[in-house]
Amino acid sequence: NAGVMQNPRHLVRRRGQEARLRCSPMKGHSHVYWYRQLPEEGLKFMVYLQKENIIDESGMPKERFSAEFPKEGPSILRIQQVVRGDSAAYFCASSPNRDSSKTQYFGPGTRLLVL
Amino acid sequence: DQQVKQNSPSLSVQEGRISILNCDYTNSMFDYFLWYKKYPAEGPTFLISISSIKDKNEDGRFTVFLNKSAKHLSLHIVPSQPGDSAVYFCAANREAGRDDKIIFGKGTRLHILP
Numbered sequence: 081n082a083g084v085m086q087n088p089r090h091l092v093r094r095r096g097q098e099a100r101l102r103c104s105p106m107k108g109h110s111h112v113y114w115y116r117q118l119p120e121e122g123l124k125f126m127v128y129l130q131k132e133n134i135i136d137e138s139g140m141p142k143e144r145f146s147a148e149f150p151k152e153g154p155s156i157l158r159i160q161q162v163v164r165g166d167s168a169a170y171f172c173a174s175s176p177n178r179d180s181s182k183t184q185y186f187g188p189g190t191r192l193l194v195l
Numbered sequence: 196d197q198q199v200k201q202n203s204p205s206l207s208v209q210e211g212r213i214s215i216l217n218c219d220y221t222n223s224m225f226d227y228f229l230w231y232k233k234y235p236a237e238g239p240t241f242l243i244s245i246s247s248i249k250d251k252n253e254d255g256r257f258t259v260f261l262n263k264s265a266k267h268l269s270l271h272i273v274p275s276q277p278g279d280s281a282v283y284f285c286a287a288n289r290e291a292g293r294d295d296k297i298i299f300g301k302g303t304r305l306h307i308l309p
Contacts, residue, residue: 084238113296122199122284123239125296136296171238173297183229184297186238 082107084174084187085154092193099159099166101190105174112155113173113184114140114147123171129155162194198222199287201300209308214272216303218285221266225287229297230259230270233282242283243270272305280307 085104093099105112110131115123125139129149140147144162149155159166169191173184200219208214216230226247231239245252245259245268252259258271272279285300 086238115297115299120301122201122299122301123297125298128296139296173238183241183244185241186231188236188238191236 084172084185086172086187086190088190089188090191090193092195093162094195095163096161099162099192101157101159101170101192102154103157103172103187104154105172106185109174109176109185111175112149113175114155114157115171115173117169117171117189119168126157159192162192164194167192167194197300198225199285199298199300201285201303203303204301205304205306207306207308208275210277211274214275214279214305214307216270216283216285216305218268218270218300219266220268220287222287222298223266224289225298227288228259228261228268229286230257231284231286233284233302239284275307277307277309280305
């Protein structure tokens, strides 16, 4: 019973390159959330997706960041033209189909370092 | 504006004693509260939650208390064990209606002393 999977666990990019972070939710979960954690900070919500739909992207920067959750395959968080300030830990969480549980289960995170 | 506040960045507790982690919130729309535990280089792990219709929820050594009038909640761990040393995040969202994002506090680092 695999949990939330994220890869890569660590990613190093130079300024201006693209970063692609992948997240596979727990089996049976169709809701995916992306959060970012800066050093010494809590997790900040970025975007909430269901299969093929973006439900809430209020926490995502308007430029350079995009997210998708296709019908088949993992959810992707894409950061174009990365800058040093994008260095952070990016966590994906998933939750079951709409039911009484609002608990989100987190993956191990991807640590992005921009040089 | 910090909607979920954990005012103690760190806390040290003797092994075997009670650990009490505190959390305050400002948004009266929040009606579901969660505690997550996080070890270095890992993702947050769900610990315990409480709905606003309750004032207490207990699960083994972990108990969460909610005081809605004060917009305050606390996590009690008793007895504290060495493996409890971690960062604890208080979080909140709205249970009713559509799914919604979780708002996290900045965390409290708990050290359990031998």
